[in-house]
């Protein structure tokens with residue numbers, strides 16, 4: 001494959017913070033006596049914080065004011081950040097780090113394309129801030145996945161065209177974002193159930209087979 005760069009989603013691909021999102025939303029939902037489970041949590045993958053809250057409220061047929069939404073989103077983020085502050089380099093799977101280093105050694109650039117406003121905090125806590133050639137996250141976009149903006153920005157930061165890059169995602173919204181932006185996509189985790197990705201992998205290290213074939 002003739003790619004110049006790999007753009008990685010963060011949550012659910014590089015780190016297992018998807019479980020922390022689940023626990024934080026669950027705590028907010030339980031407090032309000034709202035229904036929230038793993039199935040609904042999967043719909044929040046790659047989706048912005050506010051849109052995630054909207055999905056939870058809609059699924060419970062609850063309408064609240066924008067001010068109330070802001071307060072709930074902030075409460076969720078405070079709970080979530082407490083988990084993030086406990087993270088360390090030990091939270092990175094050895095196979096993830098090894099694979100990233102092999103990709104870099106081969107001359108490929110690597111970037112992050114995440115909807116999260118906490119992306120840099122996560123990378124810092126896990127000792128990966130300087131590993132990536134570009135970071136595009138929730139702070140530099142106006143539209144979150146399935147809009148392609150976050151991946152288009154990541155490609156721009158590296159001076160590459162979408163056709164030069166491949167996007168790795170665990171979210172249906174992220175695969176759709178990649179396709180909308182003209183990128184080839186690799187699905188991992190929850191996104192492997194979705195038929196639209198260009199490739200699917202069961203393990204992170206299988207990316208090497210996809211890229212070096």
Ligand code: B16
Nearest residue numbers: 010011045046049114115116117118
């Ligand atoms: P934050 P990704 C996404 O990260 C998460 O998958 C999604 O569940 C979350 O709502 C979103 O980031 C915003 O996160 O509240 O930290 O800004 O998968 O795009 O890396």
Ligand code: MG
Nearest residue numbers: 009011012046
């Ligand atoms: Mg994700």
